[in-house]
Each structure stands twice: as structure tokens, then as C-alpha cells.
Amino acid sequence: MKIQQELKLYEMLHLIRHSQEALIENYHPEDKMRCPIHFCLGQEALAACLSFFLKKEDFVLSHHRSHGYYLSKKCPVDKMVSEFYGKEFGSNAGLAGSQELSLSENNFFSGTILSGMFSIALGTAFAQKNYQKKNITVTIIGDGGMEEGICYETLNLASLKSLPILFICENNNYSVHTNIGVRTLTSNFKKKVESFNINYQKISDHNPENIYSKIEKIVKQIRKNKKPIFVEFDTMRTCSHVGPESDDKEFNYRKKDLAKWKGKDSVEWMRKKLLKSNQAKKVTMIEKNNKNLLNESIKKAKGGDFLNYEKSLKLNFIESYSKLIKKFSEPKKDFIYKQKVTKMNPY
Amino acid sequence: MKTKKISFNTAIKDGMSDAMKLDKKVIIYGLGVGTSGNIYGTTSGLMEKYGKNRVFDTPASESALTAMGTGLALAGTRPLLIHQRFDFMIYSLDQIVNWISLWSYKSAGKSQIPITIRAVVGKGWGQGPQHSKSLHSWFANIPGLSVVYPSSPYEAKGLMLSSIFSNYPSIIFESRTLHASEEEVPIEPYFLDPTKSFVRKSGKDLTIVGFGPSIINALEVSEILEKTKNISCEIIDLRTINPVDENTILNSVSKTKNLCVIEHGWPNSSVSGDIISKVTTKINLNNKPVQICWPNSHIPTASDLEEKFYFKSEDIAKKVIDNFK
Numbered sequence: 001m002k003i004q005q006e007l008k009l010y011e012m013l014h015l016i017r018h019s020q021e022a023l024i025e026n027y028h029p030e031d032k033m034r035c036p037i038h039f040c041l042g043q044e045a046l047a048a049c050l051s052f053f054l055k056k057e058d059f060v061l062s063h064h065r066s067h068g069y070y071l072s073k074k075c076p077v078d079k080m081v082s083e084f085y086g087k088e089f090g091s092n093a094g095l096a097g098s099q100e101l102s103l104s105e106n107n108f109f110s111g112t113i114l115s116g117m118f119s120i121a122l123g124t125a126f127a128q129k130n131y132q133k134k135n136i137t138v139t140i141i142g143d144g145g146m147e148e149g150i151c152y153e154t155l156n157l158a159s160l161k162s163l164p165i166l167f168i169c170e171n172n173n174y175s176v177h178t179n180i181g182v183r184t185l186t187s188n189f190k191k192k193v194e195s196f197n198i199n200y201q202k203i204s205d206h207n208p209e210n211i212y213s214k215i216e217k218i219v220k221q222i223r224k225n226k227k228p229i230f231v232e233f234d235t236m237r238t239c240s241h242v243g244p245e246s247d248d249k250e251f252n253y254r255k256k257d258l259a260k261w262k263g264k265d266s267v268e269w270m271r272k273k274l275l276k277s278n279q280a281k282k283v284t285m286i287e288k289n290n291k292n293l294l295n296e297s298i299k300k301a302k303g304g305d306f307l308n309y310e311k312s313l314k315l316n317f318i319e320s321y322s323k324l325i326k327k328f329s330e331p332k333k334d335f336i337y338k339q340k341v342t343k344m345n346p347y
Numbered sequence: 348m349k350t351k352k353i354s355f356n357t358a359i360k361d362g363m364s365d366a367m368k369l370d371k372k373v374i375i376y377g378l379g380v381g382t383s384g385n386i387y388g389t390t391s392g393l394m395e396k397y398g399k400n401r402v403f404d405t406p407a408s409e410s411a412l413t414a415m416g417t418g419l420a421l422a423g424t425r426p427l428l429i430h431q432r433f434d435f436m437i438y439s440l441d442q443i444v445n446w447i448s449l450w451s452y453k454s455a456g457k458s459q460i461p462i463t464i465r466a467v468v469g470k471g472w473g474q475g476p477q478h479s480k481s482l483h484s485w486f487a488n489i490p491g492l493s494v495v496y497p498s499s500p501y502e503a504k505g506l507m508l509s510s511i512f513s514n515y516p517s518i519i520f521e522s523r524t525l526h527a528s529e530e531e532v533p534i535e536p537y538f539l540d541p542t543k544s545f546v547r548k549s550g551k552d553l554t555i556v557g558f559g560p561s562i563i564n565a566l567e568v569s570e571i572l573e574k575t576k577n578i579s580c581e582i583i584d585l586r587t588i589n590p591v592d593e594n595t596i597l598n599s600v601s602k603t604k605n606l607c608v609i610e611h612g613w614p615n616s617s618v619s620g621d622i623i624s625k626v627t628t629k630i631n632l633n634n635k636p637v638q639i640c641w642p643n644s645h646i647p648t649a650s651d652l653e654e655k656f657y658f659k660s661e662d663i664a665k666k667v668i669d670n671f672k
Contacts, residue, residue, distance in 0.1 A: 102453070116414060116445065119442075122411060124421055153410055157411055321538075324369055
């Protein structure tokens, strides 16, 4: 990888990492972010690498730990931060919070109910294949999400209809605080996915340059072959499941796992490599810029207005129609009766 | 407008076929679409005409198919998902409730899901407890969904077309009881406003509110009451049970000061109960309102019991008469 590209990759890795750290720092004691937030510390690498291979028209449909992928899809930081503060300037005008974060103009959507987005990918990819040709859908799920039945309906349909979907399963071994070993005797995703005739790839690497080249190939393959690929990404959430407090301190539920993960920090790895290549000045500049970006975004969010309440009530159901409907016909009143009830036949 | 006498299920088919012709982004799918029975004949010929990418049969994966519809709609197409039997649609509640209904709101109105779901419900030849139920009121409880329940062939075609071409999500409840019902229907495509109820028949003494198959009861009850007791009935076809067009009902009851609501469904947390509450909290009636629903029981298979389970128009008329001062 060339230095220039390494710097770009570090910029994205650091942006994801720092955005989480800055938000965690600001969460308490001010308590102005009034929504559950699933931070993605430790899980930044794949999202950061993917960013370089996505087109604007591609769909990214994420699970609840979505911030890395939001930024990966080039959605603006300030709109994300304002969203968490519940402000009108937020990507969803403060109505979604972190859990349902989206930016429709960038084709980025996420949601918290496990596996919903994983399955919605079927539709965006079907439309892409039949109407738009070159675009693809990326959807992200966790190892916990993969335990919902709908996932297997989805894999079957994706394979049957040969859809251009990149399924990413971020396997961090925990569904909230429950280890995968407690949840299943068959944690082998390869066997499960391949039984649907879907190409399975594993990324078990913390070196971001390796992740970068692997995901580049995979995305190219999907665009070219119009077939799904399932990627299992071995990762570790180094923060809490939800919120800024450490659930490790509270429950001490994965001491051994965390110990094993020591030294596998992709963001640090990239930073060290750049420093060794005499890029200290540029690294400092990148970090400074990202810090400024977060400071400004937080300031903007704090000062922003909330959406008008009356206006919010009208957003559930918006009466609008295709341009094909020029006017509505009148109801037919002359049909008084005798409208007949169906005579039922045996069957 | 040129018309032709057609049955309810032909009207459904014509509505779908017209929609496919009008817009190449209309996609129709579901288990049984394009095969043998063709969902009571309502999809026959469509696959041959519009191709397998726009009309297709599916595995029995209701949840993922509904999610697929969400994605299709998100990517700019107009999907129509068909459930030949409503009961299987229950598998897809997560998608309908947690995703589709919420989508517009959580995106602050920037993103819409123009999906249409056809749910076939209602009594049939011993369909029994599993296949006769109609849980329309569940969906009427949720903000963000249009829940349409057409009562006649003319209504069915016009509402099918409007639902497909609306930018909000719609669930169309379709009663098997009405499938063979016939009416003069325009041959050309036309659109009916799903957000407006309408006065199907004018009258001055009693407002009867219904939707779907209960409109047939309303018409029969009205005939009995007018002939035997000279009670003039105004019949309101709700057309859509969410959002409810409250004004049309209130205007009518302000005049008649009497209300009877008929619903083919269970009484608890029902649409009929809700209409009565909406009216009686705003208007003083001359007589107690009459609510007609199924008994609070599952539906029997045995023909003798099934016959007793469903209400008859004569019994409704008697109830109304007994209730009148």
C-alpha cells in the first residue's frame, strides 16, 4: 500500500475511533445525549477499509453498532452527533437516535432489531440487479443477529435470486453479555453459509492493510459476478455493549477474551506503521483535524434546536403518491345492492 | 368511462395488471404467485406477460419476503407482496411493525416505503379457527400504516391501484367472502382515495358504519329496517381503517344521532369499539350505539357451529330495532 493511501486509511480509522472516544467523554455528566448508544471501539477496521470501495449509489444497511459504517459511507460527522443530541440538524432530525441512525441521501440505513437490515438487503439488491445493474448492497450483522430465523430465509433467497450482497458478520463472540458458546453448539458460520451455496470468506486479521486488500477483492467480485458473498470478521468490542460505562468493570464477563485481544488494535497498528515511515507530522495533522471536527460537531449539536413537536407528529404518515395519480375518482354510490356473498366451494 | 361487469377477484387482478402496465417498477411476488391456483386466479397470466423478474413465486419465508419488500421499496420500486392466507403473514410482524411502519417517522419523513401487502382473510368452506381469522384491528393500531379493506369490485380495483401508487405502506385486507361478488367496473385504470371514507347510501335516522364484507350486512340491514320500521339508514363505508376518516362519520351521526357499527372480527380492542368511542365522546346519541362483532371466541370448523358463529343481517336488524326507543 502506498503511503498516501495508508494516510487516508488511518484518517478513516482514527475518525471512527476518535468519534467514539469523544462521544463517550461527553456522554456524562452532561447527559444531553438521551439515547442508547452502541459504540464500536475495537471494531473499526473493516468499516474503515470498506469505505474506499463503496459508491454513493450502493446501499449500506447496518446493525445497531453502526457508527463506523455510517462514517464509512461518507455520511457527515456533525449530522451524526446532532442526531445523538436529538437535534433537528441531526441526520434523522433527532427522531431516530443512534439505534436507527440513517442518512437516506447517502443510501445508509441502520436499525436495532436484530437481523432486520440483513434481510432488507434482499430487496435493495434485487432492485439493483434488475434495474440499476452495477450497484451492490452491503449489510452488517453480528454473531448474535445470526441466531434469528429470518437470517436463514435471507441466505436462501439471496442465493436463489443470485443477489449482489456483501453480508458482513462481525463476530465479537458476544450477544450483549452472553458468550457464543452458551448460545449454540454449532458456531461454524462457514458450514451454515456454504450449505446455501453462498461463497464464505473469513477475515481473521487485525492488520488493516490485509483487511483492505481482502475486502477490495470481495467487493469487486460481487460487482462483477452479481452473487452474494458472506464475510465473517473476527473482531472484539473493546467498549461496553451499550453506553459509555464499562460493562467489563461491572460484570467482568470476558477477561480472557480481552487479554487475548491485546496487541491486536488495528488503529494503533496503522499509527505505528506510519510513525515508522516518518509520517509523524501528517499523523498529528490527521488527528488534529479529526479532533477539531468532533469538537465543532459537538458544539453545533449542543447549540442546535429541537424539531417542532407538532411537525414531528405529521411524519408518521405522509400522504403522497406517484405522479401517475393525477386525480382520484369518485366513489360509486349507485351500486346499492344486491352485492352477493361468495358461495364457498369445498377445497 | 367504459365499464364491464366483473367479480371482486377479477377487479383485484385488473388493478394489479394495470399497475404493472403503468409502471415497470411494480413487482408482484408471494408464495403461489404464477403457479397453479394463482392466488384465487388473481395473478394468472401476469408472469407470462411481465416476466419472472417482476412476477415471481417464492419460498414460504414470510419474514424475509416482507423485508425484501422493504428493500425493494427503499430502492425505488413498488413491491406488492401477496399472502394467500393471512395467518402466515403473522410471521412477518417484526418487519411490518418494527421496520415498515416506523420508517417514515424515524427518517423524519425523508424516506418512504411504498410497499403494498395483500392479506386474504375471512370465512370459507370450513376454513376453521386457523384460516378464517381477520386481525385487521392489530394493524389499525399502528401509526404509519394504511390499512385498507375494500367492500366491492369497484372499490377493490381503485384502492389496489392507489395503494400500489401511494408512497406510504399499505396493507389490503381482502375477504374471501367477497371474491365472487360482481359489479360494473371501469375498464381503464382509476384511483380511489384511500384516506377518505364515503357515504355509500344516504339516510336520516341511523348511521351504519362498516368496511369490507360488513357492508353487505349493512345494505341488508338497511333494507329490512326501511321496509319494516321505516327507519332510514345512512351507510358509511370506512374503506380504510387506519387512518380513519373521522369527519365523514361525525358528519353523518350529527344528523342521524344513532349509530350501529358492524365488523367481521373480534370485539375486544376492535375497530368497531374504537369508532363508537370516537363518536360517543363527541356526540350525544338518541339511543345506545350498537356494536356487531363476532363472539369473543375462535372460529369453529364444524358446519353447524360455523353457521351459528357468524352474525346474520336479520339478527342485526332485530338488535337495532330493540335498541330504538
